[in-house]
Amino acid sequence: MPTIAVDKARLFEALGQDYTTEDFDDLCFDFGIELDEDTSLSQRPIIDGKQEPAQLKIEIPANRYDMLCFEGISLMLNIFRGKRASPDYRLVAPPKGELQIINVSKETARIRPYVAGAVLRNINFTKESYDSFIALQDKLHQNLARQRSLVAIGTHDLDTIEGPFTYEALPPEDINFVPLNQSRSMTAVELMDFYQADRHLSRYLPIIRDSPVYPVIFDSKRTVCSMPPIINGNHSKITLNTRNVFVDMTATDPTKLEICLNILVSMFSQHLEEPFNVEPVKIVSPHNHQSRETPDLTPRETQAEVSYINNCCGLSLTPSDICSLLKRMSYAASPSRASPDLIDVQVPPTRADVLHQADIMEDVAIAYGFNKLPRSFPSESGTIAQPLMINKLSDIVRLEAAMAGWSEVMPLILCSHDENFAWLNRKDNGKTAVRLANPKTAEYQVVRTSLLPGLLKTIRENKHHSVPMKVFEVSDVAFKDMDLERKSRNERHFAAAWYGKSSGFEVVHGLMDRIMLMLKSAFVTGEEGLQAKGVDEAAYWIEEVDDPTFFPGHAAAIHVRIEGKEQVIGVFGILHPTVLEKFELRYPVSTLEVNIEVFL
Numbered sequence: 237m238p239t240i241a242v243d244k245a246r247l248f249e250a251l252g253q254d255y256t257t258e259d260f261d262d263l264c265f266d267f268g269i270e271l272d273e274d275t276s277l278s279q280r281p282i283i284d285g286k287q288e289p290a291q292l293k294i295e296i297p298a299n300r301y302d303m304l305c306f307e308g309i310s311l312m313l314n315i316f317r318g319k320r321a322s323p324d325y326r327l328v329a330p331p332k333g334e335l336q337i338i339n340v341s342k343e344t345a346r347i348r349p350y351v352a353g354a355v356l357r358n359i360n361f362t363k364e365s366y367d368s369f370i371a372l373q374d375k376l377h378q379n380l381a382r383q384r385s386l387v388a389i390g391t392h393d394l395d396t397i398e399g400p401f402t403y404e405a406l407p408p409e410d411i412n413f414v415p416l417n418q419s420r421s422m423t424a425v426e427l428m429d430f431y432q433a434d435r436h437l438s439r440y441l442p443i444i445r446d447s448p449v450y451p452v453i454f455d456s457k458r459t460v461c462s463m464p465p466i467i468n469g470n471h472s473k474i475t476l477n478t479r480n481v482f483v484d485m486t487a488t489d490p491t492k493l494e495i496c497l498n499i500l501v502s503m504f505s506q507h508l509e510e511p512f513n514v515e516p517v518k519i520v521s522p523h524n525h526q527s528r529e530t531p532d533l534t535p536r537e538t539q540a541e542v543s544y545i546n547n548c549c550g551l552s553l554t555p556s557d558i559c560s561l562l563k564r565m566s567y568a569a570s571p572s573r574a575s576p577d578l579i580d581v582q583v584p585p586t587r588a589d590v591l592h593q594a595d596i597m598e599d600v601a602i603a604y605g606f607n608k609l610p611r612s613f614p615s616e617s618g619t620i621a622q623p624l625m626i627n628k629l630s631d632i633v634r635l636e637a638a639m640a641g642w643s644e645v646m647p648l649i650l651c652s653h654d655e656n657f658a659w660l661n662r663k664d665n666g667k668t669a670v671r672l673a674n675p676k677t678a679e680y681q682v683v684r685t686s687l688l689p690g691l692l693k694t695i696r697e698n699k700h701h702s703v704p705m706k707v708f709e710v711s712d713v714a715f716k717d718m719d720l721e722r723k724s725r726n727e728r729h730f731a732a733a734w735y736g737k738s739s740g741f742e743v744v745h746g747l748m749d750r751i752m753l754m755l756k757s758a759f760v761t762g763e764e765g766l767q768a769k770g771v772d773e774a775a776y777w778i779e780e781v782d783d784p785t786f787f788p789g790h791a792a793a794i795h796v797r798i799e800g801k802e803q804v805i806g807v808f809g810i811l812h813p814t815v816l817e818k819f820e821l822r823y824p825v826s827t828l829e830v831n832i833e834v835f836l
Contacts, residue, residue, distance in 0.1 A: 237295045238379055239272055242306045244290040246364060250310035252319060260292070267316050268602045269303070270295040299589035301380055301495065305372040306364070307503040308586075315566050316603070322566045325502055325533040325585060328513045330357065335529065336482065337400035338453075340521035344405045347444060348388070348451045348464060348486045350493050351403045352530040353517035354501045355394060356481040358509040365507050366476055372503060376496050384440050387487040387496045388465030390453065392472035394480035397455040403486070405449040413460030414470040424450050424463060431466070440465050453484055482517075490526075495588040497531045502586045535568065535582035540593040542577050548597050550610040555579050561603035562596070625836055626728050630710045633730050633832060636754045640747055642706040642732060647690025649712065650680040655689040659818035661784035670714050670724050683714040683724075687731035688785075688827055692819040695735045703823060704736030706743070710832075729806075731829040735821065739810045741790065744826040748794065748808055752776050755835045757796060774798050787812050794830060806830035 248254050255263065261271040276290035294309065302308045314320045329335070338353050361369070373389045381387035408424035415427055422430060428445060431437045443465055444450050453461040455472075462468040464486040474481060483500060487493035505512045516529040542555050553561075555571035558579055562569040566587070572578035583590045590596065601609060623631070638644060650672070657664045670683040684690065687709050695705055712726040732747055734740030749759065757774045774796065781793040791809025795802060808828035816825060 237270075237298050238304060238375060239293050239295050240304060240306075240309065240375070241291045241293045242309060243364065244274070244276060244292050247292060247306065247310060250306075251313060251317070263313065263317075264294060266602070266605060266607075267313060268297065269300075269309075298379070301376065301499050301588070302503065302586035304375040304379070304499075305503055306368045307372075307506050308499075311503075311506065312566060316564050318564065322563070322568065322584065323502075323506075323512045325505065325512050325514065327516045327529075327531075327533060328510075330355070330515050335516060335518045336394075337518045337520060338484070339400060339402045340519065340523070340526070341402065341404040342523035343449060344403055344451060344486075345524060347405050347447050347449055348488055349524060350487040350490045350526060351453075351519060351521070352485045352487075352493050352497045353401075353519065354483045354497060354531050355515035355517060356483065356501060356504060356508060357394075357513075357515050358479060359481055359504070359507050360509065361476050361478060361507065363476065365504075366474075369504055372500060376499065380492055380496055384465035385443055386489040386492045387485055389496065389500065390462035390464060390468050390484040390486075391474055392461050392468065392482045392484070393474045393478045394472075394482040395478075397459055397461060397472045397482065398457060400456055401461065401484070402454045403451070403484075404454065405451050407448065408450045411450055411452050411460065411463060413463070416468045416470050416473060418470055424452075427463070427466070437466060451486055453486075494530070494532065498533060498585040498588070501531055502533065502584075531585070533585045535584055536590075538581050538583060538590075538593070538596075539572060539578050540581055540596040542579060544593055545597045545600050548594075549601050549604065550612070551604065553600075553604075558600055561600050564603040565599040567596075567599070626833065629832060629835060630728060630730075632754060633751055634708075634710045636751055637708045637710075637730075637732065637747065640750055642708045642747065645691065645694045645707045645709055646711070647687075647694055647709065648680070649684055649714075651682065651684050651689045651693075652679050653681045655693070656682050656684055656686065660686065660688060660815055661812060667716055670716055685713050685715060687711060687713060687729050687829055688733070691731055691733040691827065692815075692821065692825070695733060695825070696819050696821060699820075699822075704734060704738075704740060706732070706734055708732035708747075727831055728833050729829055730832050731827065733828075734826045735823055737823055739790075739824040740826045741810055744808055744828045748828050748830070751830070755832070757798075757835075781807060781809075783807055783809065785812060785815060786810060796834065798834065803834065805832075805834050 257274045257277065264271045271292060272295045273293040280288040280290065296303045303312055315322055336353065336355055338351055340351055373391070376389060377384050411424040412421055414421045428441055431441060450463060452463050455461055459471050460469040461472050462484060483497070485493055485497050501514045505514050514531065514533060516531065518529050519527055521527050542558060545558060546553055555576065559569040559571065562581065566584050568582040570580050572580045581596055634644060653664070656669060669685050672681055675681045691707055691709060694707060698705065708731065710730050713729050714724055714726050716723060717725040730751065732744060734744050752759070757776045759776060776794060776796045778792040778794055781791050783791050786809035791807060793804050794806040794808065796805050806829050809826065811825045811827060
């Protein structure tokens with residue numbers, strides 16, 4: 237969880253009350269955060285002849301991005317304590333009536349396709365609020381924005397630049413500007429070399445370094461505002477005297493983009509002359525259908541069941557009671573007219589973590605007080621859980637293999653490229669295995685496409701045990717799939733391996749027959765009088781296969797027909813001697829591997 241350090245005296249001033257360390261620790265616990273350290277209780281360093289002010293270091297839950305700054309912590313604690321009402325965030329038009337515009341070039345789709353913006357007009361910065369403004373951007377970059385790879389934030393003094401703005405993607409040699417806190421102009425190529433040794437910025441350079449185009453934001457006079465995700469231009473640098481802040485954000489993830497923008501402008505709209513009034517920016521991006529006005533600070537409307545909340549918490553709260561508790565957690569809620577068992581809830585724009593009524597129930601429990609909840613086990617459960625079908629199927633196969641006398645093993649899902657391909661006499665066509673971009677060791681280079689390497693390595697590391705060894709695994713393998721959003725897919729496999737002085741082929745064959753029987757598949761045979769019943773529904777048969785992983789003439793493919801559709805789901809046989817040599821195994825090994833997802 238992120239830890240936020242805030243000035244102790246300033247926070248207590250914002251809360252309107254002084255606390256002892258123990259009392260503030262109790263307040264944090266009641267709200268669901270944790271006081272990690274009070275530096276007033278320890279020796280603090282001397283800086284410029286003065287002792288560093290006492291700080292409170294507070295651990296914030298990973299889902300509460302709205303509390304990653306002083307403003308968020310003080311605001312939420314004051315609402316929780318009933319000292320102030322939840323803010324009413326509003327979008328207001330600029331004084332001249334025309335919104336700032338960001339025109340997006342279609343070339344940006346090649347590098348960072350999404351952009352958003354906002355204006356904080358008539359802001360009053362102090363040294364403390366300015367530092368908090370910068371620190372919140374860093375926290376968002378580190379956490380939600382995944383080190384700027386998903387979202388990059390730029391803030392500018394609007395009085396030094398002039399809209400409309402353009403967001404473009406240009407070759408690096410065509411970008412030239414003075415970077416933040418520098419005095420000379422550089423091209424983007426020079427800038428990348430210049431910051432290579434920078435302790436802070438060097439970590440972000442690889443995000444765009446190898447791209448043929450770099451993202452850049454210009455104002456109407458072609459002044460560079462920023463080159464995300466690396467650095468802003470020095471021309472529009474904000475200072476303590478800045479009165480109007482132009483915020484730009486670019487991203488590869490549109491959801492994270494909206495969350496970061498909402499949190500940044502919501503928290504610091506407190507410092508405006510008209511608090512919580514945010515000026516939107518018009519995004520013109522017709523090529524990817526992203527034209528809109530940002531930010532969208534409209535509360536999200538949802539519903540929660542009174543019975544669900546009461547059952548989970550072991551309480552008997554009325555809808556009005558629940559609405560009052562939610563008010564302490566910065567929600568707006570009212571009993572629903574549709575049903576007495578429902579409440580209508582408005583989720584504030586800063587609470588992107590609220591995805592389900594379970595999240596609302598948790599906040600009700602926090603507002604009620606965890607220490608006040610009944611300590612008896614509820615007689616009626618408010619939750620309904622059941623295993624995923626693939627896991628239920630895996631347990632069936634796992635149980636049958638164990639009851640047949642086989643031992644389950646659980647190797648790692650990562651392995652080396654050679655173990656996955658060359659050691660099994662298989663070739664990599666480059667379209668199968670998911671590779672790690674920057675593996676730390678040669679032992680973990682790819683996500684396995686077969687369970688066999690893990691089984692064989694397990695046997696190799698346990699050769700001192702008596703033979704025969706019978707091991708199995710039911711787990712996932714992964715394959716590239718460019719048609720899917722994540723470009724890969726998991727597949728649940730069952731695999732078993734026999735290691736002993738004899739081949740054990742017939743034993744592995746028997747295990748395969750038992751597993752198929754439990755999966756309600758009938759064996760198809762061509763011998764007269766041995767035709768199985770139920771063949772029309774699900775059936776399987778084996779055919780000899782020439783697979784370089786196995787000894788020639790000693791391997792078979794497993795075919796199934798389910799609802800009239802035939803497919804090969806696996807293979808079993810005696811491993812080739814070269815495979816045994818690679819894995820340093822002295823005795824014969826027979827293996828079986830089956831894709832069990834086809835039976836769902």
